[in-house]
Each structure stands twice: as structure tokens, then as C-alpha cells.
Amino acid sequence: MDVSNLYFWAAALSLRHDVLSSNPLAEDPDPVDGDANVDGAVDVPDQQQNTPAILRRLDRLERKLRTQIGNVHADLRERLEELEADLGERLQELQAAQRQRAMRERNAMRWELGRDLEPIPVEDRRFPGGLDNVGSQRVRHGRDLRRMSLHDIHLWLAFYGIEAGARVRKRGKAKLLLRFLGGPEKRSL
Incomplete structure (x- = not known):
């Protein structure tokens, strides 16, 4: 059920209660039963007497209801925007994680075939040492990690956020880098 429908029915019930309690149904008085005055005039309550008060109350309820509905809609709109932003961030993270996982699997197959490992791109980061072309960023099959300086290994580990x-x-740091790139886990370099 829509929230606006709930507010509408609550206001309608409140108004109905107010109308019934402030203006009870008048029965036609019967002079024979003694409902007449001494002079014979019959007292009939004026049903028009409470009408302006009821209309003012109805106007107040309508304004209050519109304000509440507006507040609920604004709150729902803010929540929806927050959820959309959060979902977009999660989707981007998931896509990046899936890309990295796919690159690792591809690198693992390349390593098994004796080929070089390709670097896994990370958004908003440059490859260490200012390496520009993909060929110079590759980790050669079993050769470059042994010859790579400790400083270069630290640069690569920092680039990937590996501590x-x-x-x-x-040698252990080189193995960490190799495992991250998708190389073998138990083989020695």
C-alpha cells in the first residue's frame, strides 16, 4: 500500500471522528413526547453551526497531510539517491575485482605455457618506475624476478598494495609478487 494512501485514510478517519463527535445526529423532536418547549416551540440544533469549524479543520489536516507526504517523498528520494550511489561504487569495485581475477587466471595459463606475465592494471595508479609500455611492464618467465632489484620489487608490491x-x-617478496600476478603458488622461482 502506498504511503500517501495511508495518510489519506488516517486523515479521513480523523475528520469523520471530528464531525461525528462535534455534530451529533439530531433526531426530529416529537412535541408529543415532551421535546417541545413550554411555549410549543421545538428545539432543533443548528446543523450549519459547526460547518466553518469543520472546514477549517479539514484545511489544516489537508496542509498537514501534504507536508507529511512531501517530507516522506523527499526522504525516500534521498535514500534512493544514496542507494544508487552506493550500488554504483560497489558495481565498479566488483567489475575491477572481476577484471583482476580474470587477468590472474589468464596469467596463470600464460605461466603454465612458459610465457611472460602481464601486469594487472589498477585504476588511478601508474606502473612503478614510470614504465610506459606494456612490454617493459611484463614479468619475464622465471628470469626477471631473479634479476630484479629489491627496490623494484618493493615498487611493484607497493603498487599492488601488497604488504x-x-x-x-x-625471494619471498618476489614470490608474493608472482602469486599476485597469477603465477604458480608452490613452485620455486
């Missing part, structure tokens, strides 16, 4: 402890040796 290696201070006690991890160069």
Missing part, C-alpha cells in the same frame, strides 16, 4: 613484512627476504 610484506620487513623480515621477508627478496
